[in-house]
Every structure is written in structure tokens, then in C-alpha cells.
Amino acid sequence: MIKTWHLGDSRQSMVLASFDGRLPEVVYWGPALPDGESHQAIATASAADVSGGMVDRNAAVSLNPEASQTFPGHCGLSVRDKNGTPLAPAFRFQTETASEHCLTLVFADNALDLTLTFNLALEAKSSLFKLQSSLESADEIIVEWLAAPVLPVPAHADEMIEFSGRWCAEFLTRRVPFAPGARVRDNRTGRTDHAHFPGLIVCSQGTGNTSGEAYAFHYSWSGGHKMVAEELQDGRRHVQFGHASGSLPVGRTFRTAPLYATYSENGLNGAATRFQKHARNLVADGARSPRPVHYNCWEAVYFDHKLDELRSIASQAADLGAERFVLDDGWFGRRDDDTTSLGDWVIDLRKYPDGLTPLIEHVKSLGMEFGIWFEPEMINEDSDLYRSHPEWVLGPADQIRGRHQLVLDMSRQDVRSYLYEHIASVLKHHDVGYIKWDHNRVLPVVDASQTEGTYALIDRLRSDFPQVEIESCASGGGRIDFGILERTQRVWLSDSNDALERQRIQHDAALFLPACVTGSHVGPRKCHTSGRVLDIKLRSWTAAQRHMGFEMDPRELTEQEAATLRMVTGWWKANRDWMMQADILRLDSSDPAIIAEQQLAADGSRFVAFAAQMRPSDQVLPHPLRLTDLDPNAIYKITLINQDEAPALSRGAPLLKEHDLEVSGQYLMSHGLTLPWRFPETIWVLEGRRL
Structure with a gap:
């Protein structure tokens, strides 16, 4: 018996088939099939031959390849009972629920009391597949690996474009040929990370930006993730994404993040514009329209906050065309450098004896929105919070420090309540329209509940303060993914304001990100991260390719440089309405x-x-x-x-x-x-x- 299902639109089709009640497998994924095509015929035709040295039936590359089916590669589930004994479920069909663009398939192993559910949907506006797996157990179990629905890729797509990078060099791309064995990327930093953007594009050697086939994937999760791209010894290939190894807690219910995937027959741009469109849809709720020109004071003053200087800088930024002023790190506790005060989210009365109100009133009088910096998930040992609650720190006491800071355990309700109360107090008592939410070190342990706790805190703040936009920053581009974009309206693409570096980073990030969410700033004449001196024209036009802003000391500008920046900013404002909804085509x-x-x-x-x-x-x-x-x-x-x-x-x-x-x-x-x-x-x- 063969059961088949189809999801598709005018651009792509996916046909799934279950043989004799076993887990479904994708028997077709590619260009849109014509109406009336027999899915049963496609399923039947998918059966491959067997030959010498093989078992008598090929184990399916199903949505969750099973060890119980003698699958010869990386299985989609690794699970043990609470005593540590490995389990090898054999799932069989239970129920299905279907609508035009959504499909839920439920399979169970009754002997082990396990239920595996696949939620499969096609996002109609963007033509992205949204695929998710969940596992339920009657007893407490240990899940070491649960893959989102596993997708095959064809033999003629013989290359992968994968993503790596580092601080100030995010979204590095590299073409890697498929070869027998598994290509595994296991990101255990606890955040999306500069070096591990959770994306992959499978294509052919001849695929370029404007032509050729591409199969593109993005795992929508802000914690550590694992990717497996495998070629089996029989030649079949498949791609798996899920949470990082060892990050799932012991329990009874487990769920992957959504895996977004799409097929393009029009090169990399065909896939990229679908991801861009989906991201634009994600940020539509609560995002300012038109997108305001951004000014951030970080590279102008760092921790040296003086009210009169900040007022002067704000006035000059407004004269250049800025519409939002963001007060960065250094306004709270006794924060004179990065060794102290994280966690003490109270205004530093040494720097602001009358609070933030005088600065905010000045910023508002210039017609600008006021924004402020937080790093809620972090704590310094030299802080009142640490002295009061050392037990709130994530990880062992003897862990290696990072950037003079430790991490708060975001899975704790008391930690989240403390952070909410202090952030909410600032928002309630001041006219704040924007938060730059930073995350400046990797985690000492890998734990999915850390990310879930952060999501919960952001969700609560967004619900109670819907007028406040949030930017995701993590030492620049260390936390950029659709999971965080469901909760924020902007990402800080990189800490590098070097326009040449930005050109490359922006170009490759456009494989997934639209202009409207991608912050790009005109940096100082001499870049603080590269030491390179670049002309104001290149710096200005580079920032004008995305959500434009400035992050330099405007007092350094010559009259001619200021005139150039005003001109480019004026051009951007005149064109931003359509540009922020435009497709970026490489x-x-x-x-x-x-x-x-x-x-x-x-x-x-x-x-x-x-x-x-x-x-x-x-x-x-x-x-x-x-x-x-x-x-x-x-x-x-x-x-x-x-x-x-x-x-x-x-x-x-x-x-x-x-x-x-x-x-x-x-x-x-x-x-x-x-x-x-x-x-x-x-x-x-x-x-x-x-x-």
C-alpha cells in the first residue's frame, strides 16, 4: 500500500510517499508538476534497484531515517530510555490532517509509546516550505538527536554552499563538493554564531546568481544547531538540521525548530528572494515605516558618556539626516569599561545626575526617536547582581570567562522576572522606541532551554511594549536567524563598519536577508576594526544599500564629507519606501x-x-x-x-x-x-x- 501527499505551487512541488505505513519519504522535489500528474506513479517509480552486497530492500531516506530499517547513514533520531539503553523505534502511520498548504502526519511506535509528528507547510506568500518534527513519549527519555524533516537532494546537485565566518567577517561562503560520507557542522556555541549561520545551499557547479538549480535550507533557531549533509555509500544524498548535539533536556516532549527550504530553477537569486520576502513578512508587525535613519553613538564615545557631548552629537546627527538616536553601552551601573556592571540595569547617576530624561528630551526635540542598549543575558562578576545571586550564573564556577563576563541562566523564571522588571522600568519611565539587544560571548554550556528562555523574555517585552522595536546584535552578526527575527525588527549584520568588508558581508547575507532588517552604518573615516581609511562616498553608498545609519563621531567630518553624507542620506530617504520592499538580486x-x-x-x-x-x-x-x-x-x-x-x-x-x-x-x-x-x-x- 502506498499513501501519497503533495505540497506545491506554481514554482515548486514536493511529493511524499509512505510505503506500507512506514515513515514518509520525499519522492520528488523540484519544479512545479503539471496538474493531473499521478503521484502514485511517481512514488512507484522512485523504487531503486538492489544489487550485490546490499540488503534486499533499500532503507528509505525518510523524513526521519530509522536505525530499525537498517539505514546505513546518519539516522534522524538518536534516543535512549531514562536508564541509558538505546532505543530503535519502528514508526507506523496513525493519522493525517491536510489543508491546501498544510499537512500534519502522525506516526507511532506503540511498543515503545513514542509518537513522531511531522508538520509540513508551504508558505504561500514566499514559496518556502516550513517543516518541523516533534516527538512525544509516555515515559521520560533522553533524546540526543532529533532532526527536522529530512530532505533528499539529487545526484546532479553535486556542490554545497556552506556558511562560516568570524567576528567582523560574517557570512563567509564556500563551495564544497559532495563526496561519500557526512559533512557535519555541530555548532556548540549556544547561539547562532558568526562561524555557523544555520543555512546551506545545494547546487550544481554551474549554478550562479541568475541561472541554474538550487536547493536552499535555513534552520530557524537562535541556539546551537547541527547540520548533516551526507552522501551514502549507495550514492543517495540527504540534508538534516536540528538542535546542537547534547542540547536537548531529558523529558517527554521534544520539538525541532522550523526548517525552511525551497527549490529554485532560477539560480541563487530565485531562492534568496523567497527568504528575503519571508523575512520582510516576519518583521512587518511593529516595524517602523518608513524605516528611520539610525544613529548609534558607540564608536563616537564608547563608555565615556558626557551629557553635553551627547547632546551636541545628537544635534549634529540630526543635521546629517538621522531620525533615531541610540545610546549604546555605558549608561548603567558603574559601567566605565567592559569589566563591570552587566546585570545592574539602573541609570548611572554619576553620568546622568538627572537621569536619562534630559538627553531623551533633547533627542526628541530634534525630531528623533530615542533608543537604548541592553545586554540582558550577561553578567559581570563585578556587579551588584552577581554579589546578590551568584547562583544565577549558567555553567560551572571555574568556567573560562569571555569578555570579562558570565552568562545568566535564562531557563530560570526568577532570572527572567528580574530582567523583565528592570528593562520594563526603563521603558515605562522613559520615551524609548528602540532597544539594541546585545549578546557578546558564547555560552559555557549548550542548552536549548537557554534560547527558549530568551525567546520567552523577548516575547513578554514585545507583548507589553509593542511600540518598542528590538535589534538583535551579538558581537555583530552572531545571532541572525529567522527564530530571532520572529521577535525583532532588525539585525546588526556585523561589528565591522569597514565599507569594503561590508560589501562582501552584505552581498552574501542577501542570500537570506532583505534590506529592511539589515542594519548598515557609515563608520569612522579610519575604521575601528580594520584600521583602513576609506572615502565617505564609499562608506555612505554602502550603508545606503541596506537599513541606513551612522556610527561615527560626526565631529570628525569635514564640510565636504558632511555634504556628501547629507546628499546620500537624502537620496536614501527619497527611495527607502520602495527599496525596503525590494528584492536584492546578486x-x-x-x-x-x-x-x-x-x-x-x-x-x-x-x-x-x-x-x-x-x-x-x-x-x-x-x-x-x-x-x-x-x-x-x-x-x-x-x-x-x-x-x-x-x-x-x-x-x-x-x-x-x-x-x-x-x-x-x-x-x-x-x-x-x-x-x-x-x-x-x-x-x-x-x-x-x-x-
């Missing part, structure tokens, strides 16, 4: 010295393209820049909006240096734009309108 540049992207309006009527010259090109003349996703039959008017930046060494007369260009979408996509020559570490910005 462009395939034939010149590896160029990073280029195109932001296309939702209705296709306009776009902006950015082409950053990261280093000197190997050839003397710029290669044409080919655009994407335009109407081939439409005529577009192209304007090089910073044409006045062409240097004296650009001695020729490319048309865009002096005039607009009106050509077809076909020309722009097949031939591309001929741009003027320019120096490295600069950028061209082009506007396009469909006529």
Missing part, C-alpha cells in the same frame, strides 16, 4: 574585482544597481555589468547618479558619464552596461526606470 560579474547587486522594486517599475570596485581589475577596461530579472521587451531609462565621481584617469567618453541611456531590458540583461573606469575602493550607483 549580479554575476565577469570581473572578480567587482561586487554588484540590483535592488528591484516589487512592481518591477524601477531598480537601483550598485557596482563596488573592491580592488584593481586585472584588465584595463571595465567589463559590461549585466542586469537581471527585467522585462526583456520593456525600455528602461538608466541614470548614473554619481557620474561626477569619475576620476581624471577616466579620459574617454562612455555615454553614462554625461547622458542617460534608454535601452531594452533584453540589452541590459544580455549585453549589460558599459561603465566608466574608476579607482579601486569606489562604487558606481545606477538608477533604472521602466518607461
Whole structure:
């Protein structure tokens, strides 16, 4: 007996089949199937041959591959009874509940009193599959590994794009070929982490941004996660995601985070724009519209808070175009450096003898919203809180310290209540519209309940203070995922304000993140994290590619630099309504010295393209820049909006240096734009309108 199910839309189809009541397996995932296609036929046709040296039936790459079925690879469940004896469940079909885009399948092992449930849905607006597994037991058990629904990938998709990184270099991508055996990434830092963004793209060697097939995955969880991408000895391949090893507590109910997945036949951009759209939908509740220009005082003053200086800086930031002022670390306890006071969330009356109200009133008088920094999950040993409650610390007393701080045990209700009361007090007694929520060290132990506790605290604050936006920061991009984005309206992509580093980080993060949630700031003339000195034009236009802000001391700006920043900020404000809803399309540049992207309006009527010259090109003349996703039959008017930046060494007369260009979408996509020559570490910005 074969039972089949189908989830799909006009862009992709997924067909599942259960044979003789066993766990379902994906027998088709790819381009949308035609109406009337026989799913039974597809299921029947999926049976593979057996040959010498094999068992007589191939163990299924099911939604949870089972040891009891002699699965030869990484099983989807590793479980023991409370005495430590390994269990090998054999699940059989129980019930199903189906609607147009949702499917719940329940399977049970009655002998072991275990129930395994798969919740499968297709997000209609974004064409992302949302897949989740849960396990229930009548008795207390120990679960070492529970995979979200496991998906196969085909043999012709022979490469993986995986993500790594470090502080100030998030979202590093690397293409890795599939090979026999398992590629395992087990992130045990307790947070999403700079080095372990929970994503994976499976593709072919020829897949680029604008063409080729891609199977993309994202595990929506802010704690440690584990990824397994395996090629079995028989050649079949599959991908698993779940919580990090050893992070699940002993209990009776276990649930994975959602795994988002999608298939694209239009290159990496086809998958990326679906993740971007889903993230835009996530942050719609409570996000400011229009998105305000951000100013953060951290790299201007660090811990040295002086009220008169902060007022002056706020006035200058407003003059440059800022609409939100964020008071960063240093306003509480006796916080003169990073060795003290985390946990003591009371205003430092040495620095603010009349409280925060005078600063907030000044900020509000300038027409700006006021925001403030917290790091709620952390504690310093030199703090009143630690002296009162050392038992609230997560992990052993002799643990290695990180950044002079320890971690609070967020699974404790008393810890969460304390934090809520102190954060809520600040919000109740001050006109605060924004929180920068930081997380500056990895955890000493890996525990899913730490993340669940943090979610609970944020959820409570969001419920009671819905007018307050929250930004997720974790030493920059150490906690960026859809789990945290369900609760926040912005992420701080990286602590690096180096515009060249930002170009690469933003470009690769756009595989999952839209502009409206991605904070990007104009940093100091000399970058505090790289030591590099970069021109204000590159710094400004780089920030203008995402949710724009400033994070420098405005007192360092020359008149010309200030004028440039005002101009770019004014341009961003004039275009932000459509840009914050636009798809970010990564462009395939034939010149590896160029990073280029195109932001296309939702209705296709306009776009902006950015082409950053990261280093000197190997050839003397710029290669044409080919655009994407335009109407081939439409005529577009192209304007090089910073044409006045062409240097004296650009001695020729490319048309865009002096005039607009009106050509077809076909020309722009097949031939591309001929741009003027320019120096490295600069950028061209082009506007396009469909006529």
C-alpha cells in the first residue's frame, strides 16, 4: 500500500510517499508538476534497484531515517530510555490532517509509546516550505538527536554552499563538493554564531546568481544547531538540521525548530528572494515605516558618556539626516569599561545626575526617536547582581570567562522576572522606541532551554511594549536567524563598519536577508576594526544599500564629507519606501574585482544597481555589468547618479558619464552596461526606470 501527499505551487512541488505505513519519504522535489500528474506513479517509480552486497530492500531516506530499517547513514533520531539503553523505534502511520498548504502526519511506535509528528507547510506568500518534527513519549527519555524533516537532494546537485565566518567577517561562503560520507557542522556555541549561520545551499557547479538549480535550507533557531549533509555509500544524498548535539533536556516532549527550504530553477537569486520576502513578512508587525535613519553613538564615545557631548552629537546627527538616536553601552551601573556592571540595569547617576530624561528630551526635540542598549543575558562578576545571586550564573564556577563576563541562566523564571522588571522600568519611565539587544560571548554550556528562555523574555517585552522595536546584535552578526527575527525588527549584520568588508558581508547575507532588517552604518573615516581609511562616498553608498545609519563621531567630518553624507542620506530617504520592499538580486560579474547587486522594486517599475570596485581589475577596461530579472521587451531609462565621481584617469567618453541611456531590458540583461573606469575602493550607483 502506498499513501501519497503533495505540497506545491506554481514554482515548486514536493511529493511524499509512505510505503506500507512506514515513515514518509520525499519522492520528488523540484519544479512545479503539471496538474493531473499521478503521484502514485511517481512514488512507484522512485523504487531503486538492489544489487550485490546490499540488503534486499533499500532503507528509505525518510523524513526521519530509522536505525530499525537498517539505514546505513546518519539516522534522524538518536534516543535512549531514562536508564541509558538505546532505543530503535519502528514508526507506523496513525493519522493525517491536510489543508491546501498544510499537512500534519502522525506516526507511532506503540511498543515503545513514542509518537513522531511531522508538520509540513508551504508558505504561500514566499514559496518556502516550513517543516518541523516533534516527538512525544509516555515515559521520560533522553533524546540526543532529533532532526527536522529530512530532505533528499539529487545526484546532479553535486556542490554545497556552506556558511562560516568570524567576528567582523560574517557570512563567509564556500563551495564544497559532495563526496561519500557526512559533512557535519555541530555548532556548540549556544547561539547562532558568526562561524555557523544555520543555512546551506545545494547546487550544481554551474549554478550562479541568475541561472541554474538550487536547493536552499535555513534552520530557524537562535541556539546551537547541527547540520548533516551526507552522501551514502549507495550514492543517495540527504540534508538534516536540528538542535546542537547534547542540547536537548531529558523529558517527554521534544520539538525541532522550523526548517525552511525551497527549490529554485532560477539560480541563487530565485531562492534568496523567497527568504528575503519571508523575512520582510516576519518583521512587518511593529516595524517602523518608513524605516528611520539610525544613529548609534558607540564608536563616537564608547563608555565615556558626557551629557553635553551627547547632546551636541545628537544635534549634529540630526543635521546629517538621522531620525533615531541610540545610546549604546555605558549608561548603567558603574559601567566605565567592559569589566563591570552587566546585570545592574539602573541609570548611572554619576553620568546622568538627572537621569536619562534630559538627553531623551533633547533627542526628541530634534525630531528623533530615542533608543537604548541592553545586554540582558550577561553578567559581570563585578556587579551588584552577581554579589546578590551568584547562583544565577549558567555553567560551572571555574568556567573560562569571555569578555570579562558570565552568562545568566535564562531557563530560570526568577532570572527572567528580574530582567523583565528592570528593562520594563526603563521603558515605562522613559520615551524609548528602540532597544539594541546585545549578546557578546558564547555560552559555557549548550542548552536549548537557554534560547527558549530568551525567546520567552523577548516575547513578554514585545507583548507589553509593542511600540518598542528590538535589534538583535551579538558581537555583530552572531545571532541572525529567522527564530530571532520572529521577535525583532532588525539585525546588526556585523561589528565591522569597514565599507569594503561590508560589501562582501552584505552581498552574501542577501542570500537570506532583505534590506529592511539589515542594519548598515557609515563608520569612522579610519575604521575601528580594520584600521583602513576609506572615502565617505564609499562608506555612505554602502550603508545606503541596506537599513541606513551612522556610527561615527560626526565631529570628525569635514564640510565636504558632511555634504556628501547629507546628499546620500537624502537620496536614501527619497527611495527607502520602495527599496525596503525590494528584492536584492546578486549580479554575476565577469570581473572578480567587482561586487554588484540590483535592488528591484516589487512592481518591477524601477531598480537601483550598485557596482563596488573592491580592488584593481586585472584588465584595463571595465567589463559590461549585466542586469537581471527585467522585462526583456520593456525600455528602461538608466541614470548614473554619481557620474561626477569619475576620476581624471577616466579620459574617454562612455555615454553614462554625461547622458542617460534608454535601452531594452533584453540589452541590459544580455549585453549589460558599459561603465566608466574608476579607482579601486569606489562604487558606481545606477538608477533604472521602466518607461
